[in-house]
Amino acid sequence: MPANRIPMRMIKRILELHFAANLSVRAIARGVGIGRSSVSRILDRAKVAKLTWPLPEGMSDADLEQVLYPIAVESGSAQRPVPNWMEVHKELARHRSLPLYQLWTEYIEQNPNGYQYSYFCDLYRKWRCRHAEPVMHMTRKAGERLYVDYSGKKPCITHPITAQTRAVELFVAALGASGYIYAEASETQKAVDFCGSVGRSFVFYGGVPRIIVPDNLKSAVVQFRTDDTPILNASFGDLAEFFRVAVLSARPRRPKDKGLVESSVLMVQRKILGTLRNREFFSLAELNEAILEQVRMLNEAPMQKTRVSRQQLFAELDQPALRPLPREP
Structure with missing residues (x-):
């Protein structure tokens, strides 16, 4: 399951510390009391949504959530775009130092209403176990x-x-x-x-x-x-x-x-x-x-x-x- 949603007040604080105070991800994580990876994911979503600080006048918490997580407020019939997991698997094997996080970043830039990173990873692991042959269960680097x-x-x-x-x-x-x-x-x-x-x-x-x-x-x-x-x-x-x-x-x-x-x-x-x-x-x-x-x-x-x-x-x-x-x- 995806991780619990971070409160909007904390997200606002993260954006303020990043854009106004120009603090590093590590410093922001210490300041708000959450992990660096969570801070990085929020800033990535803010970048995709073209947000800065201060936020646009009149933007409510609900408006901010819609911008950062558009899938959460769309109708129930809306579907998240599903990545091509075979291509993800091939990319990880083809490029020796490529992290899964980079592929998620590229995916979310093309699909702002896509899956959060934690759920993206979870879905990939499930795909790998369900669809890959036994020899592919461990992601091995090409030519290695x-x-x-x-x-x-x-x-x-x-x-x-x-x-x-x-x-x-x-x-x-x-x-x-x-x-x-x-x-x-x-x-x-x-x-x-x-x-x-x-x-x-x-x-x-x-x-x-x-x-x-x-x-x-x-x-x-x-x-x-x-x-x-x-x-x-x-x-x-x-x-x-x-x-x-x-x-x-x-x-x-x-x-x-x-x-x-x-x-x-x-x-x-x-x-x-x-x-x-x-x-x-x-x-x-x-x-x-x-x-x-x-x-x-x-x-x-x-x-x-x-x-x-x-x-x-x-x-x-x-x-x-x-x-x-x-x-x-």
């Missing part, structure tokens, strides 16, 4: 993080002569803002295979994120210090240095650190392994060709709740923000 992990369920390769099958590993990566997925099969989870998979994921994305977030496998993190600082595997450390990417490993017993990639792994298990379960593959190359085709289809498919594909989000958010691949050494 790549999450990587292995699937517990594994595909198999059949020996062309003996017909014996053997399980191989399934590597999964997902970019933070778009959830754009990459997957491939490898022989093992050892450092040489893990580093190869990470490098090929960068080539697949056509760029390098700023941070890579691996799970706690030994090919990435040898151990954690007492302050949760990771000690990297030497080969993985060399790879990170070559691509100039930071490593922020998921901390032990902190499942929220890797929620996105775990949901992506589950998606790959259901959509890719499920689709390929009755097919027989005789080489790693043949298996990866089929996996890559399924990855393409998965990324191009509209997500159930947003009806926007990961491919579209990648093109709009992550792709422009990725750093270029380094030249070959």
